[in-house]
Amino acid sequence: MQVSKTPTATTVGSLNSLRRRWRLGEKFIESWIFLAGILSIIVLLGIIVLLFKEGLPAFLYTPPWEFFFGTRWYPISEPPTFGIMPFFVSTLWITLVATVISVPVGVACAAYLSEITPEKVREIVKPVIELLSGFPSVVMGFIGLMLLSPLVQSTFNLNTGLSGLTAGIMLSFMSLPIIVSVSEDALRAVPDYFRQASYALGATRWETIWHVCIPSALSGITAAIMLGIGRAIGETMTVLMVAGGALAVPASPAEPMMPMTAAIASGIGNAVRGGLQYQALFAIGLILFLITLAVNLIADRVLERQKRKFMRT
Amino acid sequence: MGLRCNNKLGWLLTLFIVTGLFIGLAGCGGTDAVATKTEQGTSVTESEQGMTGSIKIVGSNTLEPLSVLWAEEFMKMNSGVSISISGPGSGVGIAYLIDGTIDIAQASRAMKSTEYDQARERGRDPVETVVAMDALSVVVNPANPVNELTIAQLSGIFTGQITNWNEVGGNDAPILAVSRDTNSGTHAFFKEHVVQMSGTDKEDKTLEYGPKVLMLPSTKEGVNQVAKNENAIFYPGLGYLTDEVKPLAIKKTAGGPAVLPSVATAKDGSYPISRNLYYYTHGEPTGIIKSYIDYCLSTDGQKKVTESGYVPLK
Numbered sequence: 001m002q003v004s005k006t007p008t009a010t011t012v013g014s015l016n017s018l019r020r021r022w023r024l025g026e027k028f029i030e031s032w033i034f035l036a037g038i039l040s041i042i043v044l045l046g047i048i049v050l051l052f053k054e055g056l057p058a059f060l061y062t063p064p065w066e067f068f069f070g071t072r073w074y075p076i077s078e079p080p081t082f083g084i085m086p087f088f089v090s091t092l093w094i095t096l097v098a099t100v101i102s103v104p105v106g107v108a109c110a111a112y113l114s115e116i117t118p119e120k121v122r123e124i125v126k127p128v129i130e131l132l133s134g135f136p137s138v139v140m141g142f143i144g145l146m147l148l149s150p151l152v153q154s155t156f157n158l159n160t161g162l163s164g165l166t167a168g169i170m171l172s173f174m175s176l177p178i179i180v181s182v183s184e185d186a187l188r189a190v191p192d193y194f195r196q197a198s199y200a201l202g203a204t205r206w207e208t209i210w211h212v213c214i215p216s217a218l219s220g221i222t223a224a225i226m227l228g229i230g231r232a233i234g235e236t237m238t239v240l241m242v243a244g245g246a247l248a249v250p251a252s253p254a255e256p257m258m259p260m261t262a263a264i265a266s267g268i269g270n271a272v273r274g275g276l277q278y279q280a281l282f283a284i285g286l287i288l289f290l291i292t293l294a295v296n297l298i299a300d301r302v303l304e305r306q307k308r309k310f311m312r313t
Numbered sequence: 314m315g316l317r318c319n320n321k322l323g324w325l326l327t328l329f330i331v332t333g334l335f336i337g338l339a340g341c342g343g344t345d346a347v348a349t350k351t352e353q354g355t356s357v358t359e360s361e362q363g364m365t366g367s368i369k370i371v372g373s374n375t376l377e378p379l380s381v382l383w384a385e386e387f388m389k390m391n392s393g394v395s396i397s398i399s400g401p402g403s404g405v406g407i408a409y410l411i412d413g414t415i416d417i418a419q420a421s422r423a424m425k426s427t428e429y430d431q432a433r434e435r436g437r438d439p440v441e442t443v444v445a446m447d448a449l450s451v452v453v454n455p456a457n458p459v460n461e462l463t464i465a466q467l468s469g470i471f472t473g474q475i476t477n478w479n480e481v482g483g484n485d486a487p488i489l490a491v492s493r494d495t496n497s498g499t500h501a502f503f504k505e506h507v508v509q510m511s512g513t514d515k516e517d518k519t520l521e522y523g524p525k526v527l528m529l530p531s532t533k534e535g536v537n538q539v540a541k542n543e544n545a546i547f548y549p550g551l552g553y554l555t556d557e558v559k560p561l562a563i564k565k566t567a568g569g570p571a572v573l574p575s576v577a578t579a580k581d582g583s584y585p586i587s588r589n590l591y592y593y594t595h596g597e598p599t600g601i602i603k604s605y606i607d608y609c610l611s612t613d614g615q616k617k618v619t620e621s622g623y624v625p626l627k
Contacts, residue, residue: 077521248523270402
């Protein structure tokens with residue numbers, strides 16, 4: 001704000017009214033932002049409350065033990081049975097495949113971007129990789145269905161290309177951008193004098209990356225991996241399309257399977273509001289929510305630790 | 314804040330979540346029935362120019378191509394009418410009808426008594442109209458040497474007791490049984506009439522689809538799988554048959570005649586897996602809904618049934 005050095009009465013008066021008007025605008029915007037913030041929190045809490053309210057009654061019909069460890073899911077039979085073990089194991093397999101592929105590739109890519117490539121290339125490549133996360137999952141599913149599943153089928157000599165393996169590979173592409181982006185940030189947060197010290201001791205670039213940069217950024221990289229896993233666990237459309245949807249507890253990732261998200265998506269349309277199947281699907285949603293919450297909380301903790309570590313140094 | 318605020322938000326939340334879930338289902342056919350209640354909610358105004366209004370139809374994936382054809386013709390004749398159709402599965406349509414969010418549920422199976430009860434609890438009165446018939450073909454890849462199966466063999470395949478094609482006269486190759494998911498009326502119909510062998514002397518209500526059976530979200534995807542996979546077997550409606558798959562002749566009993574699915578064999582009842590296709594409305598249809606269903610049942614409408622590969626009523 002500019003104030004003239006010798007203010008006359010009139011300028012002071014107009015300045016005051018201007019200030020008052022500003023203050024009003026400020027108040028308005030402040031409350032607007034407050035409202036937006038509080039709304040998102042309330043909506044979130046509401047979703048959680050709804051999940052519990054609709055999901056918990058499922059355990060009155062199926063005891064929690066049977067619900068978790070039951071292997072038979074026949075929601076439209078008389079009487080219906082709800083056991084989610086097949087879905088849970090499928091989710092584990094698919095997430096495992098996605099992680100095994102995306103972590104080495106993602107971390108290597110992050111190391112390349114932050115340690116090796118010149119700034120100009122990085123400025124182009126990183127946004128492009130981040131753009132990859134913007135692909136609609138239905139498109140990824142379609143690619144998996146048309147291109148990847150025949151390839152997986154012939155390569156591994158399977159009975160069908162619709163399998164957890166195919167789904168896991170597609171999901172690895174989808175969690176890759178998160179892993180690359182967050183690990184790259186973590187690697188760049190490693191202070192430069194670490195590298196300089198390493199080089200000064202005669203380490204090569206590879207040794208510097210492997211023994212200095214990656215270990216120092218490890219908590220950030222772990223967080224990146226957790227976020228990537230969170231993405232893979234929650235993904236629905238792609239796995240619904242390519243995982244095959246068999247109801248057996250899969251013994252290997254090469255079998256067709258139905259993870260928890262796909263089970264919800266493929267059953268909810270058929271479920272009448274408040275019915276047994278509806279409650280059981282909400283209960284799966286509740287469990288899924290708790291899993292991703294745990295994964296994200298761990299990621300958050302680890303990220304926090306990384307920040308504190310460099311604040312001290 | 315407190316209670317009042319929470320109530321309002323409760324509504325908002327339900328809306329959010331329901332829309333979210335629908336988006337999840339969008340791949341199985343874009344659904345445009347959102348959670349807005351339209352109890353019989355079509356605005357019907359008959360004027361001299363003709364009828365205006367809109368009809369929302371959701372349900373069977375099997376009936377979808379036929380409904381689309383009917384709707385297109387009906388809209389051509391009545392430019393003021395708009396009809397939206399989506400086919401995520403009969404169960405979905407019936408659930409929406411019970412929840413009151415659509416005008417017509419199209420179904421490839423009859424409504425269950427439990428579903429009627431649920432509808433009545435919510436003060437609705439579903440009325441059934443048979444609009445066409447369909448034969449459920451059982452298809453394999455053209456490279457598969459098997460040409461006919463009995464209902465009992467099919468049941469064995471889909472319950473997982475028969476796992477190799479050589480057990481039913483084919484090559485030594487594992488069977489890949491492909492099914493629709495539980496949203497589908499075809500899934501439910503096939504379960505009752507083939508898996509559980511209802512209507513034969515071996516009927517067993519405790520039989521279920523085997524755990525290795527693939528559950529796919531659309532009929533077309535199942536047909537594609539069979540077209541690509543020599544060992545796959547699937548059960549699309551007659552309207553979904555293409556040159557890339559081979560329909561099997563079905564024998565009701567081991568000694569009986571093997572019958573190929575066709576309009577003629579379904580009509581005379583010799584093909585064992587045929588069924589009615591239904592429209593369910595809120596109460597007796599009135600206004601444009603009545604005109605639309607009347608058109609479907611008319612000679613012109615039933616001609617479209619034959620054209621699109623289904624079995625007409627007359």
